[in-house]
Amino acid sequence: MWTYQAPVADMLHVMTRVLGAPDRWSEIPAFDGLDADTAREVVQQAARFAGEVLAPINANGDLVGCTWTANGVTTPPGFPEAYRAFVDGGWPALACAPDAGGQGLPQLLNAALFEMLAAANHAWTMYPGLLHGAYEVIHAHGTDALKERYLAKVTSGDWLGTMCMTEPQAGSDLGQVRTRADLVDGAVAANGAPVAITGGKIFISGGEQDLTDNIVHLVLCRLAGAPGGTKGLSLALVPRILPDGRRNAVFCDGIEKKMGIKGSATCQMRFDGAEGWLIGEPDRGLAAMFLMMNAARLHVGLQGLGHLEAATQNAWRYAGERLQMRAAAKPQGAAADPAGADPIAWHPAMRRTLLGLQARTDAVRVLAYWTALLLDEHEQHPDPTRRATAGGHVALLTPVAKALFTDLGHRSADEALQIWGGYGYVHEYGIEQTVRDSRIAMIYEGTNEIQAVDLVQRKLLDDGGARAQALLAELECEVLLCLAQGSLQPFGVALSGQLSAWRQAQQALLDGCSADPEYPLRVADDMLQGIGHVLMCWAWARIARCSVAPLAGGRTAAQWQAAARYGIEWLLPQAQVHWARVARRTAALPFV
Numbered sequence: 001m002w003t004y005q006a007p008v009a010d011m012l013h014v015m016t017r018v019l020g021a022p023d024r025w026s027e028i029p030a031f032d033g034l035d036a037d038t039a040r041e042v043v044q045q046a047a048r049f050a051g052e053v054l055a056p057i058n059a060n061g062d063l064v065g066c067t068w069t070a071n072g073v074t075t076p077p078g079f080p081e082a083y084r085a086f087v088d089g090g091w092p093a094l095a096c097a098p099d100a101g102g103q104g105l106p107q108l109l110n111a112a113l114f115e116m117l118a119a120a121n122h123a124w125t126m127y128p129g130l131l132h133g134a135y136e137v138i139h140a141h142g143t144d145a146l147k148e149r150y151l152a153k154v155t156s157g158d159w160l161g162t163m164c165m166t167e168p169q170a171g172s173d174l175g176q177v178r179t180r181a182d183l184v185d186g187a188v189a190a191n192g193a194p195v196a197i198t199g200g201k202i203f204i205s206g207g208e209q210d211l212t213d214n215i216v217h218l219v220l221c222r223l224a225g226a227p228g229g230t231k232g233l234s235l236a237l238v239p240r241i242l243p244d245g246r247r248n249a250v251f252c253d254g255i256e257k258k259m260g261i262k263g264s265a266t267c268q269m270r271f272d273g274a275e276g277w278l279i280g281e282p283d284r285g286l287a288a289m290f291l292m293m294n295a296a297r298l299h300v301g302l303q304g305l306g307h308l309e310a311a312t313q314n315a316w317r318y319a320g321e322r323l324q325m326r327a328a329a330k331p332q333g334a335a336a337d338p339a340g341a342d343p344i345a346w347h348p349a350m351r352r353t354l355l356g357l358q359a360r361t362d363a364v365r366v367l368a369y370w371t372a373l374l375l376d377e378h379e380q381h382p383d384p385t386r387r388a389t390a391g392g393h394v395a396l397l398t399p400v401a402k403a404l405f406t407d408l409g410h411r412s413a414d415e416a417l418q419i420w421g422g423y424g425y426v427h428e429y430g431i432e433q434t435v436r437d438s439r440i441a442m443i444y445e446g447t448n449e450i451q452a453v454d455l456v457q458r459k460l461l462d463d464g465g466a467r468a469q470a471l472l473a474e475l476e477c478e479v480l481l482c483l484a485q486g487s488l489q490p491f492g493v494a495l496s497g498q499l500s501a502w503r504q505a506q507q508a509l510l511d512g513c514s515a516d517p518e519y520p521l522r523v524a525d526d527m528l529q530g531i532g533h534v535l536m537c538w539a540w541a542r543i544a545r546c547s548v549a550p551l552a553g554g555r556t557a558a559q560w561q562a563a564a565r566y567g568i569e570w571l572l573p574q575a576q577v578h579w580a581r582v583a584r585r586t587a588a589l590p591f592v
Contacts, residue, residue, distance in 0.1 A: 002430020003317075004055040004310050006047035006116045009554030012040055014365050018546045021108055021373055030104060030380045042094075042109050049089060050116035053082050058121040061263030062433050068255045073208040073265045079124055083157075083211040092131050092157030100139055100147075101155045107379070111372035114299055115365070118306030122437045123263030127160055127206045129299050133292030134161025137218055138237070141280035141288045143192035146237060150216055160212045163292050164201040164219040164238075164269060172450055174220065174286065175229035179271065181221035181236055181278070189223055189234075189282040197221055197238050197271040200253075203444070207267030208252035215240040217250065218279070218292065219271065226283050235285030238276035249274040260436035294398060296445045298371065301401035304409030305364045307438040311416040312357040314430060319345035319354055319419050344419070352570065353415055359540065359567035360408050362560070366539035368405065371397045392467045393474070397535075399455040403448035404532035406441035413438050452524035460527070461513060461520060465506050472499055475538050482541050491541035494568045498534040498575060505530060505582040512585050522589050526578040533575035540564040540572075 015021045016036050025031040057078035067074040086092070095110035096102020110132065117125040131154065138151050153159040170176035179199025187193040197219055201207075206215070217238040226232030242248050249272040256266040280288030320343050327346035330336075334346075344350045374397070377390035413434045417424035424431045442448050460468050476499060482492030505527060512519045520527075547560035581587070 001428055002059065002314055002433075004058075004120045005051050005313070006043075006119070007309065007313070007554065008040075008043055008047050009551045010362075011043055011112055011115075011365070012036070013547070013551045013554055014362075014369055015039060015108065015112070017550065018366055018542055019370055019373055021106075021369075024373060024377065025106060027382075028376065028380045029382060031106060031376075034106070039109060042105065043112055045089075046091070046113045046116050049085070049091070050120040053085055054117060054120035054124055057082060057124070058263075059427070059430065059433065061121065061123050062260075062437075063262075063427070065262035066255055066265040068208075068252065068265075072210065073252060073255060073267070074210055075127075075265065076123075076263045079127075079263060080211050082121075082124060083127060086128065087157040092128060093155050095132065096135055096155045097139065100135065101152045102135075106372070106376045108369055108372040108376060111298070111302055111368055114302045115305050115309065115368070118303040119310040120306075121263075122303060122306065123261040125303070126261060126264035127209060127211055128157060130161055130163050130205065130292065130296060131157060132299075133163065133295035134216060134218060136291040136295055137235075137279065137288055138216075140291055141191070141235075142237070143277075143279075145192060146277060146279060149243060150237065150239070153214070154216055158212060159214040159216055159239075160206055160209070161216045161218060162204050162207050163289070163296065164204055164207070164217050165289070166201060166203045168200065168202055172447065174233065177220050177222060177233060179219060179221040181223050181234055181276075182273075183223070184275075189278070191278055191281055193278045193282075195221075195223075195236055195276055195278055196273040197236055197276050198273050199271055201269040201271075203256070204267045204269045205264055205444075207265065207269045208255075209265050213241065217269075217276075218289065219276065220285055220289060223282055230286050232283050233285040234282050235279050235288045236276040237279045238271065238274050242275055248276075258440070260433070260438070260440055293445065297398050297402040297451075298368075298375075300441050300445045301371075301398075301405040302368055303441045304405030304407070304438070305361070305368050307409035307413050307434055307441075308357070308361045308364055308405075311413040311431065311434055312354075312361045315357055315416040315419045316345070316354055318429075319343065319350050350419060353419060355563060355566040356571060357412055357416055358563040359571055360412055360536070362543055362563050363536040363539035363567060364405050364408060366542060367397070367535050368401060370539075371401050389470060393471050396455070396459045396467055396471055399446075399451035399459065400528055400532055400535065402445065403442075403451040403455075403528055404535075406438070407448060407529075410435070410438040410442055448528075449525060452528040453521060455528050455531070456509065456520045456524040460506060461509060465510055468502075468506055472502065475499060475534070478538055478541050478545075482545060485545070488541070488545055491537075491544050491564070491568060494572060495534075495537045495541050498537045498572070501575065501579045502531060502534050505579055508583060508585065516585065519585055522587075523582045523584075526581040530575055530578035530582060533572060533578065537568060537572055537575075540567040 022036045025034045061076035064076040093102040098104040181195040184194045219236045251270045252267045254268045322344045323341035327342040374390040374393050417431045423429045479492045479496045482488040544564040
């Protein structure tokens with residue numbers, strides 16, 4: 001009853017026609033020879049894996065869940081075999097550097113891969129979801145000895161990695177982390193120094209599992225005498241199995257019974273003098289871990305996109321098949337059903353929901369892929385100016401992507417459930433699992449509220465708005481292109497209005513923050529949502545302009561245009577609510 005088939009043609013259309021990725025890849029020497037045909041082959045093979053290997057074990061994984069004993073964790077049936085196939089297919093190494101054993105392909109293709117994995121089986125995807133971030137930390141900060149011992153295994157996926165940050169008393173406040181790192185063998189605090197790690201961590205995805213024979217834990221910890229707060233945090237690499245084959249003093253004391261993603265083992269971890277090594281500079285652990293956190297934020301945003309796509313395609317299919325009542329109007333040329341009922345897709349309430357799902361999915365995919373494309377340019381473009389500009393865009397887009405995409409992924413899945421009526425509340429129909437699974441993405445890797453605070457304080461105000469102005473200038477180019485074509489003028493007008501609203505809100509923040517430091521924090525969520533609507537408007541405008549001749553096998557030009565137009569006419573008005581709240585500097589928010 002619930003199926004997932006990756007929309008390969010639509011994904012490639014966004015990459016090649018809407019974003020022009022092959023032309024931009026041609027400017028990067030590291031991607032020499034990469035073209036649309038190569039991208040198509042990668043996406044098609046990934047779609048086959050997601051649809052044929054992962055999707056069939058998704059529902060049963062939710063029902064069975066993980067099992068914990070003192071000896072370890074057992075994942076649902078089929079999960080270990082699927083992971084072995086994932087590794088054998090070379091997927092973990094897709095976007096890793098060739099000098100580390102990777103394939104050196106773009107982050108954009110890796111983003112498409114993880115959209116499909118999350119759409120097919122979110123719980124399973126949690127296991128390799130942090131792998132690229134672990135690779136980046138070891139590749140960037142590991143000593144030669146640590147790289148030689150661990151990098152190739154992490155790059156290939158033979159060993160999985162974890163991100164051990166959260167503690168019971170700390171939650172999102174990492175300054176309260178207490179896990180202790182004691183230097184051993186007379187070592188001096190430095191990158192690569194041996195340490196003994198003691199402490200407890202909670203909510204550790206994949207902290208214990210039966211997919212790989214070793215796990216590389218990256219643990220936030222504190223050396224003796226380190227400063228308090230986040231400035232005193234260090235990072236340690238702590239393997240489950242030590243190089244000499246001994247089992248390290250790393251223990252999983254239990255797994256959480258969760259609302260969703262039940263096939264993902266969310267572990268309570270205990271380190272009892274576990275052997276490890278500092279990675280990165282002492283007391284600079286958060287800066288090293290930030291590589292992993294940034295990768296995780298984008299991947300979590302892609303989970304929101306995956307849920308959007310899965311909910312959209314299943315809702316459209318069901319609404320086209322389900323016959324209920326006579327519609328007030330019918331599509332041109334449609335014949336009346338002799339049974340006296342029409343597809344519910346014809347009813348206005350259902351059309352609003354279906355078109356809203358499609359419009360959001362299209363916009364989010366454009367924004368997700370654009371962010372990944374900019375990340376490639378930031379990391380690998382030969383022009384330092386282009387690298388810097390792309391990096392500034394990525395810094396601003398990342399918190400928006402994490403918060404906006406996951407918010408839309410969950411709330412849109414919840415709306416989609418209404419398409420099924422009572423059946424939507426039943427497990428066999430699949431949508432209720434999607435609603436449950438998608439909810440966690442709004443919480444982990446920094447709650448959406450924390451993303452909004454990060455956006456406002458560190459991306460909009462810290463540089464006086466310069467980073468935002470650079471992105472606004474780039475978005476403004478789409479206004480001119482749309483206004484130059486008569487049929488696209490509504491998109492240009494809508495985008496121009498939204499850009500103006502963003503500029504006014506940005507100035508209000510800059511003007512008001514010194515007199516009232518709490519003001520930006522009171523309106524941070526609305527500021528993020530307002531910017532999110534600006535970006536979606538840009539995506540709808542770009543889709544409308546670039547979808548005159550979409551790729552064969554996907555939706556028609558008329559279908560792309562209809563969803564984009566629905567976006568600016570029916571969904572975009574919500575932006576005004578957020579902009580109005582930002583403008584109300586003195587709106588009451590009493591203490592409770």
